[in-house]
Amino acid sequence: MRRFTPVSVRRERPRRGLFADQTRARTAALNQLLLGSVVLFVTLLVIGQRSGTGLETYFLGVVMIFVLTGVTMVVPWNRIAPGWLAIIPVLDIVAILLLRLAIPDGGFGLLWVFPTMWLAAGFGVPGLCGGVLGACAAFLYSALAAHPEQHLNVYTLLLLPMVLLAVSATSYLTARRTAAQRTLLSKQAQMLSQLLERTRSQEQEVTEILDAVDFGVIRIGRDGGIAVTNEAHGHLQRAIAATDADTEVYRDDGVTPLPIEEQPIERALRGEAFDDQLVWFGPPEGERRALSVTARRLLDSHGEDAGAVVISRDVTAEATALRARDDLVASVTHELRTPLTSILGYLDLAIDDPDIPPQARGNLEIAERNAERLLGIVGDMLAASQASRGSAEFSVVPDDIDVAEVIRASVESLLPRAAERAVLIDTSGLEVAYARADSMRLRQVIDNLISNAIKYNRDGGTVSLGSTADDGSVWILVRDTGLGITKEEQAGLFQRFYRGDTVRATGMKGTGLGLAISRDIVRAHGGDITVRSTPGVGSTFIVRLPAGSPHPSTKGERP
Structure with missing residues (x-):
């Protein structure tokens, strides 16, 4: 089988906290770099617009932010407890407070958005509350320190805290949603990994099974x-x-x-x-x-x-054996035919001798019947072996014939056998029906079907015969009130040498060739035989043949 090399899916024990810490370290570095870049840009503007005096506090805050940025980049956060990382945004709040104290009107309060968002996103509700409260306290302190003599506007005091709260809450919710999605994706990835492993295992099993069979x-x-x-x-x-x-x-x-x-x-x-x-x-x-x-x-x-x-x-061995069997059967039956024909001829001569005593004549008639039966069996076996090899002797010479006449002739020859078991043969269903068929071959089929209907019927039973025609086919029906055939036996009914359990139970003799030969004959005509049967009720055999045309002299006789 085309091989699909199984790849073992290694289930690694999750390294607790390592992946999350690496994500936290990258987030810290990005947040701090962003804050440091903004402060650097603002510092360049401040240096260009203001003199260097009185800015010591401002530059202290700037240096503090740059130092924190360097620390964030250097410290291996994956090796220490997560809580230590919160020191960076807390110190950022203090550094931004120094910037605002140095230049109160510089708008540096907006920079508190960075650490509060960081705390809310990275440390949950405690980070959200602590970051907002810390930034608001720093803002209030810077406002009072910058304008101690002024009455502060309530709108000025509330606007920045409300902005910080809204931004932090949004950051917290976004972080929660992202974490939930990450957890869901992680579980789905684990499920897919397990499914992939199971699929590969099943595929490997199927591969091994298919490679183990001999077909x-x-x-x-x-x-x-x-x-x-x-x-x-x-x-x-x-x-x-x-x-x-x-x-x-x-x-x-x-x-x-x-x-x-x-x-x-x-x-x-x-x-x-x-x-x-x-x-x-x-x-x-x-x-x-x-x-x-x-x-x-x-x-x-x-x-x-x-x-x-x-x-x-x-199936070379089986097919060769079957062909050898057919050749052997054909050879043996062919050799038996000549002596049997000679025996029958001499029996006829002996029976016709008027000087034969009545008792001897009766014995000779019994011998003649059995010889004829044996000749019939030999003929069936020879026909079966020739048909299996596609022999020319199994050819048909079709003509337009009335199947009802063929059936009546067959009934006439089988009436003595039916009388022995008080079986009634009903021919009321026969209609004139012209088929394109070989009369001799068709007679062989009808003889076999009616003979079986009598043989496997009940004493005093009935055999019903029928024939009809439609636009393109002729139908022949043979129904009996006999033992019936099970579904399992119907499957092998038309196989050569097949004798089901029901047939064996009756003790009737037979070769199991009659139905197989009959089906071959009907199919050689372009038709078919089917059977419907119910155990204990009886069987119905239906023969379909291609329709023919009535002879010119008999046209108009068809109903």
């Missing part, structure tokens, strides 16, 4: 590309390549070339689904391989086609 698996994607293959498929491809059979592909009979458009992969790419298509690779006279291929369509969550899975299995 090939191909996953065809929605676009028609080969998405996944397993090792067994590669083995099959190498085995086929060893036969030099790249272009020689044959049907299940092993001799008829299979067109490219009917090959399994091409059918799967066209969107078809199928079961157990037998394909031979390699020339009939050389080394070859037989694959049984099944395709299943896949649907996505919306019910749309999402590609297919194609499963191929090497």
